[in-house]
Amino acid sequence: MVQHELPADARARTGVPVRTCVGCRKRELATDLLRVVVAGSGPEGSLVTPDLRRRLPGRGAWIHPDPECLSLAERRRAFGRALRVSGPLDISAVGLRVAAEAERSAPARDVESSTEPLEEKRHTQS
Incomplete structure (x- = not known):
């Protein structure tokens, strides 16, 4: 069995669960990932829904709340394997979440990138 190195902050905090993202396959703290479960059947297949409180019954899969990880998981058909479900899956609720x-964290990224040139100017002036 191959052992993967944990992120530095995961190693520092003991007792915090570490999970693997089904999209990018990176190990992260469970608090940084979104848990999804099969909540029932719909017209388009088994309904995969986000478990925001991490309390819904059933087998769960974990994914970064990042569109890139979601598209990787879809392309690799990782949700079906991780949740042990056969047939089509409706992951529209996960996509919306x-x-x-991503939309909520996007403005924070814009603010960070806009402050970088100011810091560079400050360093060049002194």
């Missing part, structure tokens, strides 16, 4: 998370 990931999009909302």
Whole structure:
């Protein structure tokens, strides 16, 4: 069995669960990942839904709340394997949640990138 190196902050905090993202296959703290479960059957297949409180019954899969990880998981058909479900999966609810998370974190990234030139100017002037 291959052992993977944990992120530095995961090693520092003991007792915090570490999970693997089904999209990018990186190990992260469970608090940094979104848990998804099969919540029932719909017209388009088994309904995969985000478990925001991490309390829903059933087998769960973990994914970064990032559109890239979601597209990787879709392309690799990782949700079906991780959740041990055969047949088509309806992951539209997960896609909406990931999009909302990405939209929420996007303005913070813009603020960070806009402050970088100011810091560079400050260093060149002194």
